[in-house]
Amino acid sequence: MQRIAVEDRRAALLAAAVRVIARGGMARASTRAIAAEAGMPTASFHYVFTSHAAMVEELVAAILAAQSVAVAGSVAEAGSLREFVGGALQGWLDRAAEDPEVEVALHEIVAWSRSSAELRRLAERVYDGYAGSIGAFVRAAEERFAVRWAVPREDVARFVLVITDGVAARWLVDRDDAAARRSLATGAGAVLGLVEA
Amino acid sequence: MQRIAVEDRRAALLAAAVRVIARGGMARASTRAIAAEAGMPTASFHYVFTSHAAMVEELVAAILAAQSVAVAGSVAEAGSLREFVGGALQGWLDRAAEDPEVEVALHEIVAWSRSSAELRRLAERVYDGYAGSIGAFVRAAEERFAVRWAVPREDVARFVLVITDGVAARWLVDRDDAAARRSLATGAGAVLGLVEA
DNA sequence: CGCGGAGTTGGACGCTCGTCCAACTCCCGG
DNA sequence: CCGGGAGTTGGACGAGCGTCCAACTCCGCG
Missing domain, CATH: 1.10.10 (Arc Repressor Mutant, subunit A)
Known part of the structure; x- marks a missing residue:
């Protein structure tokens, strides 16, 4: 009381x-x-x-806001493009591994949001948030290291999200931190391979 | 009646x-x-x-069996490693796009299986099935084109699964076939980059 | 032709869910 | 010191869930 x-x-x-x-x-x-x-x-x-659904919406907004702040901080110091890309991906994993509940919850909400049409906008908002964070990261790489990409910038961002999403999906099932780290290292190499020679 | x-x-x-x-x-x-x-x-x-859960288990087994048959067929004819890798990934997407309901259902079941401890074995079985199919594909590439990988074979298979999973997760939300195709092409290039020079 | 078992199903059981409201408690302005 | 509005919550409502069983229907064998 x-x-x-x-x-x-x-x-x-x-x-x-x-x-x-x-x-x-x-x-x-x-x-x-x-x-x-x-x-x-x-x-x-x-x-x-006001309702269960409203609470989920507030939760998503809070998580996305916290994540976008964290991503902005992780690209602060990096001497080379290799450090920049690798650091950002491994930094993402470090944060997710350190506090897995938030990452798990977000994936769970996205999957759950497919159960009704009006909830589907929620999943779109989550991916818009992701795309925004990663787009900023890609632009920062361009400016700091004078990078030109072999594919459109939007496709670079999309590919980065494919990698983080794929790694997260697997990790949610097997919880294998070391394997996730290796996949992410391979992914970082693939992103570097998208740089115009 | x-x-x-x-x-x-x-x-x-x-x-x-x-x-x-x-x-x-x-x-x-x-x-x-x-x-x-x-x-x-x-x-x-x-x-x-016998129960709702038993039906889900049978459904998963049926889908996995059908998928492993389909993957085996898609690597039949390919003149080069590039065709082999690209063809397998695009072939996977073609099948998923042609009959999306099965793909959607499988991802939904994996997400749902996190709601209880004994169901979690189901998700592991799904990923074991995936890993088996992709492992066979990686070994076939080694034999047909005398490939040596820069990373362990298991990590190659894991990375392929990261890509297909990441592409599928995004496609489930935005249903953008063309973007999925571009991400997969980028991913195929990344896999080719894992070949020892 | 009749009977017994297999196939089929309407309806009920106990449970959990999201939501709501009447009733209770507490603190603050007067 | 007290009245009233704001804060708080036990308990109830209707709906949907997985599961089960008694009762019904039908077919093939003797």
């Missing part, structure tokens, strides 16, 4: 939601399970969020 | 399940929805399958 600021409840429920989703998938991420994880009665959920 | 052979019911229900899963995701693929899609009463579902 303790009184808690609505913003604090919101933050606690969002954090609890990430844990519940990562643990048992969207299928088990009910309002009851999330509220219990946060140590609140079920009814508190609907005092903070 | 018409009498139908159990095998025919089984096939009809599996086909209906693929359609329902592709249309609305695992979340909406209830026994009632699948039976209705197949034009049967709900109770027929449990006359054929």
Whole structure:
């Protein structure tokens, strides 16, 4: 019965939601399970969020915002294009491996969003967020190292996302950090191969 | 009330399940929805399958068997390593694009299988199936074109799967066939780059 | 022609879900 | 010190879920 600021409840429920989703998938991420994880009665959920779907939308927005900040920081220092590309990909993996629940939750939400037509916009927003972050990274590489790509810039960004997505999908199943790191190193080499000689 | 052979019911229900899963995701693929899609009463579902989970397992096994047959056929004629690699990847995309529901359903099942610990073995089996098919393809390339890889054979196979998985994940969201084709062409070039000079 | 077992299915059981509201508690302005 | 609005929540509602079984129908064998 303790009184808690609505913003604090919101933050606690969002954090609890990430844990519940990562643990048992969207299928088990009910309002009851999330509220219990946060140590609140079920009814508190609907005092903070208008609906279960609205809470998922807020969660996605929060995760995407945090990720785009993190990516911007990881390209700060790099002496060569090789360091830049490799550092960005391995940096992405380091962050994902260090706090896997957020990564798992995001993939889970994207898969779950296919269950209805209006939810599908959510998945598109996630990929727009990804594309924006990676597009900024590709442009930064062009400016810092005077790179010209053998394919359109948009295809470079798309290929980078193919690699990170493919690695993440496999890692979600086998949790093999070392293999993910090797795949990412191979992928970094492939991206470097897209540079015009 | 018409009498139908159990095998025919089984096939009809599996086909209906693929359609329902592709249309609305695992979340909406209830026994009632699948039976209705197949034009049967709900109770027929449990006359054929012991449970909903058992039906999903049979579905996965059937899809994997069909896919491994298809992949084996696509590497039949190829004059060069470039044709071999490019043909296999584009061939995979052609089959997936021609009959997207099966591909969608399989990805949906893998995502859904994270909701419980014992189901997680299902996802592992799917990836074992993929790895087997792609491993055979990599070995065939070695024998037919006397290829030596710059990285272990297992990592080549893993990287190919990263590419197909990443392309599929993106295509599931934006359904952009042309972009998928370009990403796959870039990926084929990257695989060729793994050949020892 | 009749009977027994196989095939078939309507309906019910117990459960979880998202959502909501009436009732309770608490704090602050007067 | 007290009244009232804001904060809080137990419990209920209807819907959908997987599963099961008793009862019905039908066919082939004797």
